[in-house]
Amino acid sequence: MQKSSSPHALIDSFGRKVDYIRLSITDRCxxxxxxxMTEQANFLSRDDVLxxxxxxxxxxxxxxxxxxxxxxxGGEPLVRKNALRLFETIGQLPGLHELVIxxxxxxxxxxxxxxxxxxxxxxxISLDSLDARRFRQxxxxxxxxxxxxxxxxxxxAGFENIRLNSLLMRGINDDEALDLVAxxxxxxxxxxxxxEMPLGAVHHVRRDSYVSNDQTLxxxxxxxxxxxxxxxxxxxxxxxxxxxNKTKIxxxxxxxxxxxxxxxxxxxxxxxxxxxxxxxxxxxDLKPFLRGYPNDDGPLKQAIIDSMQIKPQGHDFDLSRAxxxxxxxxxxxxx
Ligand code: SAM
Ligand code: SF4
Numbered sequence: 450m451q452k453s454s455s456p457h458a459l460i461d462s463f464g465r466k467v468d469y470i471r472l473s474i475t476d477r478c479x480x481x482x483x484x485x486m487t488e489q490a491n492f493l494s495r496d497d498v499l500x501x502x503x504x505x506x507x508x509x510x511x512x513x514x515x516x517x518x519x520x521x522x523g524g525e526p527l528v529r530k531n532a533l534r535l536f537e538t539i540g541q542l543p544g545l546h547e548l549v550i551x552x553x554x555x556x557x558x559x560x561x562x563x564x565x566x567x568x569x570x571x572x573x574i575s576l577d578s579l580d581a582r583r584f585r586q587x588x589x590x591x592x593x594x595x596x597x598x599x600x601x602x603x604x605x606a607g608f609e610n611i612r613l614n615s616l617l618m619r620g621i622n623d624d625e626a627l628d629l630v631a632x633x634x635x636x637x638x639x640x641x642x643x644x645e646m647p648l649g650a651v652h653h654v655r656r657d658s659y660v661s662n663d664q665t666l667x668x669x670x671x672x673x674x675x676x677x678x679x680x681x682x683x684x685x686x687x688x689x690x691x692x693x694n695k696t697k698i699x700x701x702x703x704x705x706x707x708x709x710x711x712x713x714x715x716x717x718x719x720x721x722x723x724x725x726x727x728x729x730x731x732x733x734d735l736k737p738f739l740r741g742y743p744n745d746d747g748p749l750k751q752a753i754i755d756s757m758q759i760k761p762q763g764h765d766f767d768l769s770r771a772x773x774x775x776x777x778x779x780x781x782x783x784x
Pocket of ligand 1: 478484485523524525551573614643644645647648
């Protein structure tokens, strides 16, 4: 991938430059994490999600509009049939500096090497517990050993960076923060703790399961001498480091440390809806522009440029409300 001097057409009404898209290529998943979806999750029919060719066209258009970084996510992106083909196509795009993925790790044992060869630079792998029984309780159906083999395969493949993503829930796995960090250090990986967000109605009360990252940081400080890291990866994570240790410990804290003022990203759902903010309903359906103008990117580009005017200033997560902030699950919009 080479650098290009693409113009920055995507600037919102608050002056924020959007140069990062997160693209969900399926709402389906081989796990059913309790904070992400319900046990009997209803998935879209295959005809309702975009084709791989449509995703590739969307990414090309966004890169032409100045986007430099693309994260492929889902649902579980690696359960989408022939997903690798999409990575190979996007990985060739001039102007795209960073192709990255968020995955639950279940398919990495088979696919890590090919992803690296396709041009994926960095991988985020979700890991909420190191205890096999708990891991199954949280994911409802997942196997920890498979994910650990996936992490090993990702290390072997030689990505520039691998970060574990951990979501702690009160009374379920909030006592594992120290063990998860010790694992990340031992494996030479980064780790980020994500606060649970009220996206979609699940079977538990989010207010009860919520663990603030300030609490997690306090727990980590009982064992580690942590120094705020100057490293900024362009995302919402604030990083800390242990002296003389490479592992970065990140905190993504939509509740306790709102990060909206520096928001540089937008999300595209697996159906082609452009979501201007994860925690708000503002969206533009790009599918009519994709399907209505198969040989002309002009109307699609204009719709994307125009959408910048409705990007909201920030999310409005409030755990004291009983209703979710938005009805969409994270697996639909793309985590
Ligand atoms: N299936 C992949 C995975 O689990 O990494 C990618 C999609 S998943 C939706 C992306 C990330 O979103 C995961 O790290 C997961 O923990 C996180 N996530 C899901 N639901 C969430 C919620 N309600 N609040 C905060 N994070 C959530
Ligand atoms: Fe699947 Fe990821 Fe949601 Fe878990 S967090 S159910 S792995 S999409």
